Amino acid sequence: GEDVEQSLFLSVREGDSSVINCTYTDSSSTYLYWYKQEPGAGLQLLTYIFSNMDMKQDQRLTVLLNKKDKHLSLRIADTQTGDSAIYFCAASSTPLVFGKGTRLSVIA
Amino acid sequence: GAVVSQHPSRVICKSGTSVKIECRSLDFQATTMFWYRQFPKQSLMLMATSNEGSKATYEQGVEKDKFLINHASLTLSTLTVTSAHPEDSSFYICSAREPQGVTEAFFGQGTRLTVV
Numbered sequence: 001g002e003d004v005e006q007s008l009f010l011s012v013r014e015g016d017s018s019v020i021n022c023t024y025t026d027s028s029s030t031y032l033y034w035y036k037q038e039p040g041a042g043l044q045l046l047t048y049i050f051s052n053m054d055m056k057q058d059q060r061l062t063v064l065l066n067k068k069d070k071h072l073s074l075r076i077a078d079t080q081t082g083d084s085a086i087y088f089c090a091a092s093s094t095p096l097v098f099g100k101g102t103r104l105s106v107i108a
Numbered sequence: 109g110a111v112v113s114q115h116p117s118r119v120i121c122k123s124g125t126s127v128k129i130e131c132r133s134l135d136f137q138a139t140t141m142f143w144y145r146q147f148p149k150q151s152l153m154l155m156a157t158s159n160e161g162s163k164a165t166y167e168q169g170v171e172k173d174k175f176l177i178n179h180a181s182l183t184l185s186t187l188t189v190t191s192a193h194p195e196d197s198s199f200y201i202c203s204a205r206e207p208q209g210v211t212e213a214f215f216g217q218g219t220r221l222t223v224v
Contacts, residue, residue, distance in 0.1 A: 035215075040199075040218065040220065041217055041218060042112075042114070042201050042203075042215035042216050042217045042218045043152075043201070043203070043215040044215070045214075045215075088151065088152075095142050095154055095157060098151050098152050099151060100150065100151040101150075101151055103149075
């Protein structure tokens with residue numbers, strides 16, 4: 001089955017860019033997603049990308065997909081303290097397969 | 109946008125009692141809802157898939173008699189933790205998919221269950 005891996009921690013300074021990386025195993029995944037979870041809350045869908053796309057940009061968020069290497073990244077430009085959260089990568093399946101989440105800490 | 113409401117957000121119960129958690133899709137009909145359990149600093153573990161009008165599909169290792177799931181309508185799924193024990197203490201999250209939706213775009217806010 002699908003397996004999704006992420007680095008567990010990332011620390012950046014406010015105003016810098018954050019890049020969160022993810023790898024997956026099933027090349028037939030049609031969609032790949034990024035979710036955000038704030039403390040004590042559910043998950044919020046941030047963005048998703050079709051597998052036939054290389055890049056998707058949405059305001060401060062840029063998703064890059066390298067389908068050959070099965071590598072997905074989420075770049076957050078001008079990172080703010082409000083971006084501190086856990087970010088989950090997920091691959092399309094029914095149900096979704098989530099990575100373990102990357103805890104982003106933003107230092108003021 | 110569509111909203112999934114989960115209730116209660118926090119509950120404390122005594123060992124041996126049962127607790128019901130509700131998951132409602134507020135402005136769309138969700139034929140399928142999912143129940144997850146999340147341990148501290150860990151990812152979401154899928155417990156079961158709840159299908160409206162039929163029995164839930166449980167993941168391996170999840171006791172169906174302990175975690176009762178009912179999806180009686182297109183907007184409501186419930187998870188009942190029966191005879192709760194302290195090891196059942198966790199964060200439980202539901203999600204729902206719109207009928208034509210791309211993915212589980214909508215998650216409830218989660219329920220923090222503490223069994224004392």
